[in-house]
Amino acid sequence: MAKRVAIVGTGQTFHKSHRPDVNGQELINEAVRAALADSGLKMDDIDAVIIGNMDHFEGINYVDCWSVDGSGATMKPIFKITTGGTTGCTIAIGGYHLVASGAFDRVLVIGWEKNSESDTSGAITTAFDPVWDRLVFAGAISGLAAEAQAYMARYGATDKDGARVSVRDRKHALNNPHAQLRKEVTLDEVLASPMLADPIHLLDVCPRTDGACAVIMASEDVAEKICKSPDWIWGTGNRHPYAYLGDADYGRLTSMKRASTEIFKKAGIKEPRKQINVIELYQPYSFAGIIWIEDMGIVEPGKGAEYIGSGATDMGGELPINPSGGVISCNPIGATGLIRCAEAAMQVMGKAEGRQVPDVNFAVSTGFGGCWWTDMVLHGKKKPNY
Amino acid sequence: MDRAAIIGIGMTKVESRKLDKTFADMAFEAVRKALDDAGMTIADIDNVITTSNDFWDGRTISCMAVGDASGASDKNISCVEGDGTFGAFYGLARTLSGSYGTTLVTGHSKGSQSVSSLITNAAFDPIYNRTLGADMITACAMQSNAYMARTGTTPEQLARVSVKNHGNAMMNENAHLGMKLTVKDVLGSEMIADPLHRLDCSPVSDGCCAIIIADEKRAKKSKKKPVWIKGVGMCADAYFLGDRDLSRSESLVKAARTAYKMAGISDPGKEIDLAEVYDAFSYQELMWLEGLGICADADAGKQLEKGSFDIPGRLPVNASGGLMGGHAVIAAGLYRIAEVVRQIRGEAGAYQAKKADTGLAHGVNGLAGQSHCVWILGKDR
Amino acid sequence: MADIFKGIEPMVYKSRISVPYHWWAGETASRFLVALRDEQKILGTRCAACNKTYLPPRKNCPLCFSASMEWMEVSNEGTVVTFTVARRQLASLPRKAPVIFAMIKLDGADTAILHYLDGVDPGRVKIGMRVKAKFSKDRGARMQDIECFVPKGE
Numbered sequence: 001m002a003k004r005v006a007i008v009g010t011g012q013t014f015h016k017s018h019r020p021d022v023n024g025q026e027l028i029n030e031a032v033r034a035a036l037a038d039s040g041l042k043m044d045d046i047d048a049v050i051i052g053n054m055d056h057f058e059g060i061n062y063v064d065c066w067s068v069d070g071s072g073a074t075m076k077p078i079f080k081i082t083t084g085g086t087t088g089c090t091i092a093i094g095g096y097h098l099v100a101s102g103a104f105d106r107v108l109v110i111g112w113e114k115n116s117e118s119d120t121s122g123a124i125t126t127a128f129d130p131v132w133d134r135l136v137f138a139g140a141i142s143g144l145a146a147e148a149q150a151y152m153a154r155y156g157a158t159d160k161d162g163a164r165v166s167v168r169d170r171k172h173a174l175n176n177p178h179a180q181l182r183k184e185v186t187l188d189e190v191l192a193s194p195m196l197a198d199p200i201h202l203l204d205v206c207p208r209t210d211g212a213c214a215v216i217m218a219s220e221d222v223a224e225k226i227c228k229s230p231d232w233i234w235g236t237g238n239r240h241p242y243a244y245l246g247d248a249d250y251g252r253l254t255s256m257k258r259a260s261t262e263i264f265k266k267a268g269i270k271e272p273r274k275q276i277n278v279i280e281l282y283q284p285y286s287f288a289g290i291i292w293i294e295d296m297g298i299v300e301p302g303k304g305a306e307y308i309g310s311g312a313t314d315m316g317g318e319l320p321i322n323p324s325g326g327v328i329s330c331n332p333i334g335a336t337g338l339i340r341c342a343e344a345a346m347q348v349m350g351k352a353e354g355r356q357v358p359d360v361n362f363a364v365s366t367g368f369g370g371c372w373w374t375d376m377v378l379h380g381k382k383k384p385n386y
Numbered sequence: 387m388d389r390a391a392i393i394g395i396g397m398t399k400v401e402s403r404k405l406d407k408t409f410a411d412m413a414f415e416a417v418r419k420a421l422d423d424a425g426m427t428i429a430d431i432d433n434v435i436t437t438s439n440d441f442w443d444g445r446t447i448s449c450m451a452v453g454d455a456s457g458a459s460d461k462n463i464s465c466v467e468g469d470g471t472f473g474a475f476y477g478l479a480r481t482l483s484g485s486y487g488t489t490l491v492t493g494h495s496k497g498s499q500s501v502s503s504l505i506t507n508a509a510f511d512p513i514y515n516r517t518l519g520a521d522m523i524t525a526c527a528m529q530s531n532a533y534m535a536r537t538g539t540t541p542e543q544l545a546r547v548s549v550k551n552h553g554n555a556m557m558n559e560n561a562h563l564g565m566k567l568t569v570k571d572v573l574g575s576e577m578i579a580d581p582l583h584r585l586d587c588s589p590v591s592d593g594c595c596a597i598i599i600a601d602e603k604r605a606k607k608s609k610k611k612p613v614w615i616k617g618v619g620m621c622a623d624a625y626f627l628g629d630r631d632l633s634r635s636e637s638l639v640k641a642a643r644t645a646y647k648m649a650g651i652s653d654p655g656k657e658i659d660l661a662e663v664y665d666a667f668s669y670q671e672l673m674w675l676e677g678l679g680i681c682a683d684a685d686a687g688k689q690l691e692k693g694s695f696d697i698p699g700r701l702p703v704n705a706s707g708g709l710m711g712g713h714a715v716i717a718a719g720l721y722r723i724a725e726v727v728r729q730i731r732g733e734a735g736a737y738q739a740k741k742a743d744t745g746l747a748h749g750v751n752g753l754a755g756q757s758h759c760v761w762i763l764g765k766d767r
Numbered sequence: 768m769a770d771i772f773k774g775i776e777p778m779v780y781k782s783r784i785s786v787p788y789h790w791w792a793g794e795t796a797s798r799f800l801v802a803l804r805d806e807q808k809i810l811g812t813r814c815a816a817c818n819k820t821y822l823p824p825r826k827n828c829p830l831c832f833s834a835s836m837e838w839m840e841v842s843n844e845g846t847v848v849t850f851t852v853a854r855r856q857l858a859s860l861p862r863k864a865p866v867i868f869a870m871i872k873l874d875g876a877d878t879a880i881l882h883y884l885d886g887v888d889p890g891r892v893k894i895g896m897r898v899k900a901k902f903s904k905d906r907g908a909r910m911q912d913i914e915c916f917v918p919k920g921e
Binding site: 116 | 786787788789791794795830832834
Binding site for chain 2: 083
């Protein structure tokens with residue numbers, strides 16, 4: 001029989017731009033140890049391991065096999081799941097299914113990246129079709145800039161609206177000791193920062209980070225024995241349509257709309273804005289914070305900027321978004337989506353310390369990557385009734 | 387277990403160079419065939435797992451190339467990077483989790499497009515040993531020497547694996563390299579890395595394989611008789627080659643034990659009717675058969691000489707020709723699963739095993755068999 | 768070919784991925800590499816709980832997951848556990864074939880390391896033979912600071 005699944009422990013490194021003091025396996029090990037300590041489990045208790053990152057960011061082939069000294073998977077089942085930027089959330093979904101299948105009671109999920117070890121933009125460029133798109137595409141930012149331009153043209157938003165999102169996340173990061181960038185900025189500072197790709201300023205975008213995150217998932221048979229109030233997974237979903245650069249609907253994130261609609265329907269969430277208490281959004285640049293919450297159904301299309309400007313998504317607001325400081329404050333790519341999952345779990349479990357949102361019943365975490373792809377997890381305090 | 391079954395398989399022909407097909411073209415062909423085999427349309431597929439590797443494909447986020455071609459543009463999808471048996475394991479989990487009634491699993495590779503020696507060299511640790519320049523062949527050659535020294539397995543016995551599998555491949559229309567060989571041919575072929583001759587090594591090929599996994603409810607509706615998944619197990623050994631006793635495959639022993647326990651198998655040598663194992667190199671077939679407990683330690687070479695693993699033998703091994711007959715890396719383990727399904731259905735034609743009620747399929751990740759995945763499939767519930 | 772493409776000229780798009788990498792060795796590997804360069808010493812780490820000395824050195828014990836590892840110098844002499852002779856000029860080889868790769872268990876270590884074996888006829892290499900590290904004159908804190916292993920006493 002299929003099992004219900006809960007997160008019973010999380011662990012993260014203290015994310016930095018460079019971690020020359022550890023190699024990749026050792027970085028992974030820090031997150032694994034932290035997650036084991038958080039859950040009170042030992043490596044012997046773990047039945048299987050899933051790991052994810054992006055190959056060309058470290059240039060290590062067969063990472064699952066290479067990782068075992070750090071991931072603890074020697075003489076255990078381990079495999080690798082990788083889907084680009086979405087990886088961190090995709091592996092969380094993987095952990096969910098492995099436990100839900102009844103095959104394993106306790107699964108360790110690990111996302112990691114040492115972005116300092118390569119040329120990230122160079123590696124990302126190889127994601128695009130070698131014949132059609134690769135030669136004209138420069139890293140990740142050009143596609144994001146095209147999205148922001150299209151949205152602004154369609155709904156009349158300004159670069160100030162984007163900057164407001166960055167101000168929010170960078171302020172939130174002050175509460176998160178794990179975040180890489182912890183410095184408050186003003187709207188004017190964001191707008192005055194160097195223009196990278198119109199309309200995206202330097203302070204609108206995420207950094208490159210070395211870091212790892214680990215999450216332990218357990219079946220309903222053991223979850224509550226490990227953790228008094230675990231974080232129950234209510235639903236997972238994703239969409240990875242492939243588009244050549246010219247195929248995307250610039251200014252809308254269709255994959256988010258489809259994945260969130262599917263999950264909310266399953267969980268019986270009719271008014272996400274009211275029923276969800278906190279969101280950890282994989283938001284690699286500020287404008288996404290406006291656009292994608294519209295696609296998630298939090299507000300109507302075109303109303304995102306106004307909602308954020310009202311302070312509703314700040315700490316203390318109606319629906320705080322990215323209490324952790326989000327991706328703009330910290331981005332070890334293969335781990336980034338799993339950090340969103342871990343942070344959402346901590347909110348539900350009441351373990352978020354200085355960044356805790358009060359009384360979280362439902363939380364959402366997402367992943368973004370590939371070519372306009374979305375992965376998503378719905379977390380809840382109560383055990384799902386299905 | 388009996389809670390999920392394989393209800394469709396689709397294989398492209400394995401070839402040395404598919405100049406006329408992109409990754410997406412290959413995936414589309416394999417998926418199309420699997421759907422036809424199952425009597426389904428793409429609308430009957432609830433979710434998709436692709437299996438690929440960024441190094442082999444020369445592309446970051448290599449799964450991007452095949453998602454839509456696998457019919458996943460508006461479906462839940464994920465990608466396992468590793469052998470297809472591991473992708474299929476995840477596909478099985480997604481079916482058993484109750485989330486999806488059917489899961490399509492694909493695995494693809496075009497080894498012809500790059501240089502396997504450089505790609506597998508990248509599996510070595512960059513700090514301690516990559517720059518020394520070893521690769522998959524040299525790592526496996528060291529394992530072969532260690533295995534032969536410990537067990538007394540001979541070069542002639544290795545050569546016989548190659549003779550058998552290349553010969554079997556002649557009967558398989560999907561195989562890349564069917565050849566009538568003699569032991570002398572193998573031993574006389576170029577020595578690449580002692581003790582492995584050119585004909586002890588599988589080729590590097592292009593191909594894509596797709597399978598459809600269904601839960602009990604959906605399996606009952608399938609066009610053909612479902613092939614039931616009786617047991618699955620996987621396990622990884624230590625990473626550094628020097629941490630392992632290379633002459634043994636402890637992780638395979640453990641993976642097999644898990645799968646057998648699930649399938650209720652206590653004497654694999656008697657209860658399994660046929661096996662498709664990961665024979666990337668000739669010695670591996672023998673070493674894995676021992677690790678799988680299909681024959682006693684150090685006995686596989688002797689059993690092979692007696693003809694036990696020939697198609698008319700006691701337990702046919704790689705009746706399809708195995709990896710020797712065609713090795714689309716990453717897809718290779720998925721081909722093994724599909725070939726076992728063919729046997730159990732009685733569809734294997736000229737290479738059909740006499741008795742095929744219970745079959746074993748096997749895949750490998752990493753250098754020199756570090757990580758293994760074992761599948762037990764059965765005709766009856 | 769022509770019949771595959773039905774008259775269309777087959778195009779092949781050539782490229783290569785050349786992303787520069789610099790791998791941080793980390794504290795543990797750095798200590799090992801510096802000792803190799805400056806003192807021509809080979810250091811492993813030992814897990815007291817498992818009573819096992821690892822080479823390459825591990826920061827954490829991969830078996831029992833303990834983080835308390837102690838540094839141990841191991842001998843520069845050891846035994847060939849297994850080997851191969853790469854005879855074809857494989858693309859990954861940085862030297863001219865034939866190249867002898869060997870797994871060598873140094874005295875005092877419980878795990879073997881991968882390295883080259885030189886100074887012996889490829890046909891005369893045997894599992895179990897005793898070998899000794901030959902250090903490079905030009906050392907740069909790399910595994911190649913050991914130039915190769917050679918049969919002991921030769």
